[in-house]
Amino acid sequence: MHPRLQQDLDDLPGILDHTNQLAKGFLAGLQQRPVCPPLAAQQLNAEDKILREEGHGALAALDDFWQRYATGLSASAGPRYFGFVTGGNTPAALAADWLVSITDQNSQLSHDTIAAAIELATIEQLKALLHLPADFSGSFVSGATMANFVGIAIGRQWLGLQRGIDVAQQGLAALGPIQVLSANAHSSSVKSLSMLGIGRDALQSISQQANSEAIDITALEQHLAATQGRSTMVLASAGTVNTATFDDLPGLLALRERYPFWLHVDAAFGGVAACSPRYEHLLQGWQQADSITVDAHKWMNVPYDSAIQFTRHLALQMQVFQNHSVYLEAPTLRPDNYLHLTPENSRRFRALPLWMALKAYGRNGMREIVERNVTLARRLGEGLAASKGFRLLAPVNLNILCFALTEIEGEAEAARDRFLARLDQHGVVRCTPTHYAGQPGIRAALVNWMTEERDIILALESMRTCRSEAI
Numbered sequence: 001m002h003p004r005l006q007q008d009l010d011d012l013p014g015i016l017d018h019t020n021q022l023a024k025g026f027l028a029g030l031q032q033r034p035v036c037p038p039l040a041a042q043q044l045n046a047e048d049k050i051l052r053e054e055g056h057g058a059l060a061a062l063d064d065f066w067q068r069y070a071t072g073l074s075a076s077a078g079p080r081y082f083g084f085v086t087g088g089n090t091p092a093a094l095a096a097d098w099l100v101s102i103t104d105q106n107s108q109l110s111h112d113t114i115a116a117a118i119e120l121a122t123i124e125q126l127k128a129l130l131h132l133p134a135d136f137s138g139s140f141v142s143g144a145t146m147a148n149f150v151g152i153a154i155g156r157q158w159l160g161l162q163r164g165i166d167v168a169q170q171g172l173a174a175l176g177p178i179q180v181l182s183a184n185a186h187s188s189s190v191k192s193l194s195m196l197g198i199g200r201d202a203l204q205s206i207s208q209q210a211n212s213e214a215i216d217i218t219a220l221e222q223h224l225a226a227t228q229g230r231s232t233m234v235l236a237s238a239g240t241v242n243t244a245t246f247d248d249l250p251g252l253l254a255l256r257e258r259y260p261f262w263l264h265v266d267a268a269f270g271g272v273a274a275c276s277p278r279y280e281h282l283l284q285g286w287q288q289a290d291s292i293t294v295d296a297h298k299w300m301n302v303p304y305d306s307a308i309q310f311t312r313h314l315a316l317q318m319q320v321f322q323n324h325s326v327y328l329e330a331p332t333l334r335p336d337n338y339l340h341l342t343p344e345n346s347r348r349f350r351a352l353p354l355w356m357a358l359k360a361y362g363r364n365g366m367r368e369i370v371e372r373n374v375t376l377a378r379r380l381g382e383g384l385a386a387s388k389g390f391r392l393l394a395p396v397n398l399n400i401l402c403f404a405l406t407e408i409e410g411e412a413e414a415a416r417d418r419f420l421a422r423l424d425q426h427g428v429v430r431c432t433p434t435h436y437a438g439q440p441g442i443r444a445a446l447v448n449w450m451t452e453e454r455d456i457i458l459a460l461e462s463m464r465t466c467r468s469e470a471i
Helices: 003-010 014-030 060-074 091-103 115-130 144-161 187-195 217-228 249-258 271-275 315-323 351-385 410-424 452-469
Strands: 137-141 179-182 203-205 232-237 262-266 290-296 307-310 390-392 400-405 432-436 439-445
Touching: 003 014, 003 410, 014 060, 091 187, 091 351, 115 137, 115 307, 115 351, 137 144, 137 203, 144 187, 144 232, 144 290, 144 307, 179 217, 217 249, 232 249, 249 262, 271 290, 271 351, 307 315, 307 351, 351 390, 351 400, 351 452, 400 410, 410 432, 410 439
Parallel strands: 179 203, 179 232, 232 262, 262 290
Antiparallel strands: 137 307, 290 307, 390 400, 400 439, 432 439
8 A cells, every 4th residue: 555545544533533623613714704715715826736746645635725725715605605596504414425425335336335225215205395296206416407407318208209219229310309498498408408419409488477587378388389299398497596486387287288298397496495385386286297306405405416306207217317237237117226317327425415404404494494595585685675776676586686786877787797796805795697687687595504684684784885885
């Protein structure tokens, strides 16, 4: 064994203790850490881009990283990171994730580890939490991109089945063109169309309802009537990224009865709202979808990367993703046979952090996070609407705000960008840019388990200060 490896093996308890001290220091300072570190702190030293002939061991490498680059880490796990849709790590999920790395299980190998059994149990508990029926199966994947990829891939196979074609075996050319319809398809779904050979050009945008990001059911019906006989998927939004708007799922299901299509529901963050009696109505009808995407590393606050794809078509899923080899288990129709259900052959034990979190906090704990975030998002919206220099671009439907600056002289997008740059420098709260209804806007998404009233007060103070300074 290489001397450095032997030394680190002998000192492994000390290495883990030191790592624990660094972790505790980071978490203790998370509330004060800038949500966006300075650009200079995000740059790598030249010598750290080059492979060394000899290493210095784990402790030296740890200290070197922490001393040089800890300031370049954002507080994205903290309570005032409102950028994108970024969750944090509950204590139970964090502890479980450490164990995932320590135990290093390949959860595909269901005959030599309990990992697959825990994943299946987690899926069943998640279905109970989100009121999804028993006939859904589910698998963990890396994020919404892969969950959407899997759902659309199964849909591609289903479209072939309607025409007597095995797309997984014969290829997409045997099926021919597919039309994909949506009012607000997430970029990850568009990326999936590219990866699956369907093509970005297959996506056709359907009109939105007036003053809403939801799909116009009448416009969709007109399009379906005009294109009868064409292989069709519909991508529904259950929580758009700008305004957390939900498509009319019952309306889509009614159309599916008359114009058969594959219905995929992208509920990456919005699906978790189903755990709350206050908001579960937003997901009415999703139990009848063909495939669903739900992220765990957003509103369920487990570490990256973690998402779940659900489907009612397990046999088709296995047709797409089965993996034949003489040294691997043959495909059999089981919901825990993950080797044959997702793009990955090897995968980390992603289910454990969510399983641990559900065990630690239960249904009521998850519901409290959702309801508190929604209440605080509305408080933030009310505060901005009452503040000089801001206006809401849309009502606060759930946990996302979309707002803009007012009283601007000059180009609105440049003013918006100056404000966001100043907000980043201030380091208290992180928001991200967008466009809504043709206007430059700003997004704030609240999904962190630690966010409280005091964080809304601090965020509003920072926004008001940066608004006066930046314009």
